[in-house]
Amino acid sequence: MSFGKNLQYLRQLSANMTQEALAEKLNVSRQTISKREMDAANPEMDKAIEICKIFNCSLDNLFRDEMDKRSDAYSNLRTEEVEGFRYVEYTVISREPEADAIGRMYKCAEENGIADPKVIGWDFPKVSQEQVNVFNMHGYTAALILPKGVTPEGYEIKEQPAHKYAAIHIDRPFDNPFVTIPGAYHTLQDYMRTNGLIHVENEVIPGFETDVEGMDVYIACQ
Template sequence: MSFGQNLQFLRKMHKGMTQDKLAEKMGVSRQTISKWEMDSAFPEMETAIELCKLFSCSLDELLRGNMNSDSDAYTNIRLEELPSFRYVRYAVISGMPEDDAVKHVNAWATSCGIEQPEIIGWDFPFVSQEQINVYHMHGYAAACILPPCFHSTCTDLEIITQASQRYAVITISEPFRAAFSLIPNAYKTLMRYMEVNGLQHKQAKEILPCFEKVYETDGITNMDVYIAVASPYGL
């Protein structure tokens, strides 16, 4: 990816900054920013360093990196304030844990009378090095978000309550056409968005630090990736 493409990506990630606004910050004209983004001109070294400070990236990343990998697959990077919700979860450690975990939670929801359950999931971190290196296993947790009025005698899974929490979110279109690149890169793109906008990843026992949700819209499979943020500043 070129310097110009990286600059355009970072500018748009920074609260939707316009070329005019970036030009004002850099003390140049909007036409100069446009030329930089088209790779028809390049900033002086001191200005490039100032760009790196503004966008929280290294000079090497800005000039030679590939910051917007698979950009066509990613849409609607945003902040969402999720209200408090309750959920049950089930974790599996195996060679292919995702399907097993989701299947188990879906079956639990059906047995409890929950129609069209809202399922989320995340990597389950408590896996030994022997399980990873020798048996090629990994962990995955699936959860069913409970309807607000849900009351049931189904007690085989613990009901957990999470308080309201702000998340950085990105949508992936057709994530499973190249899952081993699109999904990890979505997390990297979100982390870049957070860095550019001064947001910190929140990790605490009482909230889910990150998770994924798969759904369909007009026959197209989408995945929303969520990362919890701790910054008090809005965008």
């Protein structure tokens, strides 16, 4: 853990705030910020509390956590307005549900003549403890974004209104998926907290992934 690395990470999450801008907020010199980020000096308690207020974090976050879970695979951390869309979805509960759910949506796209289909997915939360603990199962939902005028038979057509999302891109997400993908969610949650964004779970898809040229992870926010 490193206070200096945590401070630099929080500053970068906050719209790449410069050392000069942070120094001005804290009424210290830029050199003071630079020394703190190199772990050459720690702030006084009152300044540490001010830093927590600026970045919406705790003292434990600053001094005890290793906050930066980013890797070279991450890029394009952003807030994005996702346009409204129509979609159909398919959920699978099994030991490895992702491939089956996603495959079903690509098959639906083929059956309905959709070229270059866009498929998104997210973990399905309504799985019993018996399914998880005894049978090692989990759930996954895949959804096919529908072009205008396409209405597949046998599916309920759902609509997602335009909404704001925090998002991040992952290159090579499956090189080390059990580290890289959770790390992306961790980084997004830090980004949202630092910038005062609140996670939204009602009336929109609260979070999803898409695998076009890598993976983009989205979390709904306001």
